[in-house]
Amino acid sequence: MTSNTQETQEQMIRVRLLLFAVLRDIAGSGETDLVLRIGSTAGDVWQLLRERYPELEGYGAPPMTAINMEYVPPDTLLREGDELAFIPPVSGG
Amino acid sequence: MTSNTQETQEQMIRVRLLLFAVLRDIAGSGETDLVLRIGSTAGDVWQLLRERYPELEGYGAPPMTAINMEYVPPDTLLREGDELAFIPPVSGG
């Protein structure tokens, strides 16, 4: 969730993380700006969340994942400026 | 459609015939009181109608038939006081 200040800016990307519903309640915040190593995937961010929030420990696999409002597989590479969202099981309708 | 005045009342039954939609338009009237021989069936009345109204000649079999507001087979015997209706193909809904 934090940048590694030892690395240069060129090796890093900025990503906006959105959390909704139960995930936002667990994280305490719905929007977070992340600085990540180039090569990070959506799944990597999910692992960071799991490490930080014990309530998520039971969830090895991420819930549905969206980048820039499109569903993607969790191993999708993140790019500079992406909007990443983890989508808990939906219950609309 | 008319009573046979040669026979006694005991051998006759009175039936009310109802015609709807296209059948009423063909017959010119929606309600007719019939006096029929005991033993007459709904199908017999249909044959009387066919003989009277050439527009019905193509229809050997009667349309759906109701006696006292219940669908019945055309060979159902009529009884004194019955309400008989021929039901052209329905088109409600």
Next chain:
Amino acid sequence: MSMNEFLTDEKIDTAALEASVMRPSDGALAIFSGLVRNHHAGLDVESILYEAYRPMAESEIGKIVTAVGERYPDVRIAVKHRLGLLRVGEASIVIACSSPHRADAFAACREMIDRIKETVPIWKKERTTQGETWIGWQG
């Protein structure tokens, strides 16, 4: 059977039908409206006159409500069929089915309209640019 439970000569009040079926335990409400179309069999339709064998139509619709209600015991069903002269776009029938779950509400609503079209003694006479015709009669 009331004589005016299912038939009406007035514009159908869909909101009243909905209100008559909705219970706090319902999670789904399916509504079907049959509308007068502006075309049929290649002709332009101007209006439709609906006529019924009224007491029998009430009775037949009541039987269908009972039969469909027995197949879907969680569904509450209301239906109104309008009679008289209807213009294009007006509703000839409205069926409201409420249920705790949507599958039953949809299924019951669909069965209602399918059965009503099969057996209820109601007829329509179409007025088109080519004249008037009773629908369904092949004479």
Next chain:
Amino acid sequence: MSMNEFLTDEKIDTAALEASVMRPSDGALAIFSGLVRNHHAGLDVESILYEAYRPMAESEIGKIVTAVGERYPDVRIAVKHRLGLLRVGEASIVIACSSPHRADAFAACREMIDRIKETVPIWKKERTTQGETWIGWQG
């Protein structure tokens, strides 16, 4: 995609949805309303809070409208999903499908709600007599 095409914070105006889909060529109008139920999983529900990832929910509903519309090209489809706090009996979603024929209107309406429940990022938090719970999360 408009930001408020499919989502609303207000009571859903079913009549407006109906009017937006009905054409003179339509003979059938199928409406589905999802309602807040007073019970779920054995608990008494007092209210439901609906929340969405709004721009994505607009986009996902739009995709579903397009996909279902392609499967049923004669059907015109409108949908509104309400967000915020809803009481028992209020509609969380209304879907209107009009068509020349009823089979397509029913099928499209059913597919719309089924797909919306699968993929659109909207969540509900139930307030029951036992407290509040986000639905669908097994944590």
